[in-house]
Amino acid sequence: MAIAVDTFFLKPDAQGTLQAQIQQMIAEGILSGRFHTGEKLPSSRKLAAHLGVSRITVTLAYTELLANDYLTSRGRSGYFVSENAPVPPSYTPTPARGETIDWSRAIARRFTGGDVLHKPADWRSYRYPFIYGQADPDLFDHANWRLCAVRALGQKDFASLTADYVDQDDPLLVEFIARNTLPRRGITARPEEILITLGAQNALWLAARVLLNRRRKAAIEDPCYYALRELLLQSNGNVAALRVDQDGLPPETIPDDTDVIFTTPSHQSPTTATMPGWRRMALLDRAREIDAMIVEDDYEFEMSFLRAPSPALKSLDGDGRVIYVGSFSKSLFPGLRLGYMVGSEPFIREARALRSLVLRHPPGHIQRTAAYFLSLGHYDAQIRRMSATLMKRRHAMEAAIAGHGLTIAGGGVFGGSSLWMRAPEGIDCGRLAHGLRADSVHIEPGEAFFSGPDRPRNFYRLGYSSIHADRIPQGIERIARAISREQSVWT
Structure with missing residues (x-):
């Protein structure tokens, strides 16, 4: 039985090349059970005329599906759905029944209902x-990012693509951060003091989990990044919200019993206030006085088109009490979800162990692609x-x-x-x-x-x-x- 050419159509909002769209269209038909084993596909000439594409595009799509065993070729008879093509599962759906679970009792902890900014999808x-x-497509170097991604898919990088790093990170990305990114912020760090994270928010969560418990107190800025406040409140810890002024967080307002101070000194979120040098030193002195740790979120330091940014708080820290958080999500594109955390080796060791329990490590291919993009100068x-x-x-x-x-x-x-x-x-x-x-x-x-x-x-x-x-x-x-x-x- 032949499959009617009228059953094929290209979606106007589909992504990818025409060849890829045709491959996906046929594969989906087989996987959904609409196209059956042994059924004949329209000729490449007929399907090309129907879709309004070149014949070679259809032929290449058929050839790729043939190589993947979705289709088989029979001499001059054409292309047919292969006997080895994936077969959709055959099952009888379980009759729908009303739920009997009392979710008000079953849910032990609630994470909904907190503050969040809704960004419209459109x-x-x-x-x-x-x-x-959000990323401006006119500013993002999509062509070179694609080339770096293709390079990271090559045989040479097979291990970075497929390997389970367990609790480690891509050495090329870590090396670039240590030798190029951090020195620009005045920071010196060894690979053992650097951890790759799924963006800054993941780094803040890891830092909070390692440094805080119910008996410890955190100091945050007010206003501040709402997700940081929510994740600290969800941990049932004690949180002191301290109002910022035109110079950021006033050190003298930090309570004596504070254990961890979360701050954005270079570019306060959301007021954009920049903490001057004298206050940075005062903040370090205050943290030393009460023996508190500091988590420094250094986002947007790259966007320094008016004047050079001040050195990072971490660069002024001689005690090892500052945990530094950076991210590529703002400067590249938010969907990347790639950041890093810098701290003393004992802290990074614990954060690495916690990360491995939750997600093991960020995807190797993403790390290697970013490493190429950075090291080849495209990022700068x-x-x-x-x-x-x-x-x-x-x-x-x-x-x-x-x-x-x-x-x-x-x-x-x-x-x-x-x-x-x-x-x-x-x-x-x-x-x-x-x-x-x-x-x-x-x-x-x-x-x-x-x-x-x-x-x-x-x-x-x-x-x-x-x-x-x-x-x-x-x-x-x-x-x-x-x-x-x-x-x-x-x-």
Whole structure:
């Protein structure tokens, strides 16, 4: 029996080459049971004419499926579904029954209900996406990343692709971080003092689990990265939220019984405040005085297009009490989920053991691809390109904001990719953000970053990493107009 050519069609939103789409279409038909063993495929000429593609594209797809034993060729008769093709399982579904589990009793711990910022999946369709932390396809070096990924798939790197590292990491990536990335922050570290993580958030979780228990207290900034606060609260530990000022975390406000201090000195999240050198030394002195550890999240230091960033807090640490957290997710693309942690060897040893219990290690292929991308100079080239573009967008943001009388509450002194904004008192930025969606504008309300019951609702964040400079003035104009409308309603 022949399979009708009309059953084949290409999806308009499909990814990959035409050859890959045709291969996937036929393989899915076999795996789903729609195409049966021995059934004949349309001729390459007929299928090509039906799909509107070249005949060689269909022939190459058939050849690849033949090599993978999905299809078989019978002389001049054409291509047929192979007898060795994967057979879909045959089973009788169990009749649906009503659940009898009382999930309110069965769930021992709850992780829902905490603060989280909802980033719309369709943010790219917004005309004015002031979204933070997403990749701009015009700035990402996709071609060279693809070449590095292909190279990492080669026979030479077979072990890095397929091996179980157990609790170890890709030596090429660790070496690059030790010899190139960390020295730029004034940090010297041996491979035994470096751990690769699934982004900065994974590193923060590992640090919290190793350094804290129910009897110990953590000090965090207020406002701060909401996910850090949530993971500390979920651990049932004692958490002190300390309000930051224009210079970041004030050391004198840290309680005497603090065991671990979490801070973002180079680029405070979300206010973007940069901690000056004198305060960094004061923070180290305070930590030494109360014998506390410090976890330094050094995100966005690469985006230093206004001035060079200050040396990392870790570089000033002579006691080994600072745990340094870095990430490639912000500077490359957030879906990469690749970061690193630097600390004294006893700490890294425990963090490595904990990581191996949870996920063993980040995927070897991702690590090796990143190592090639970094070591071949593509990363530095991308950072230079991004910095030049972000500077242009930053200037456009500041000019438009000043022109419409909006208030910047914080802007990183060395750069970054966002501005921390303050709306007039009485403005609910959650409601403001919701109303702006109809105008194709996305902003991020700031309430989730604050701790405690009486959180300010008139702060919001404007990211400029994913909006073109020529659209910034119109977007800011719409925000100013929406704030004016909210004010008139409130008054």
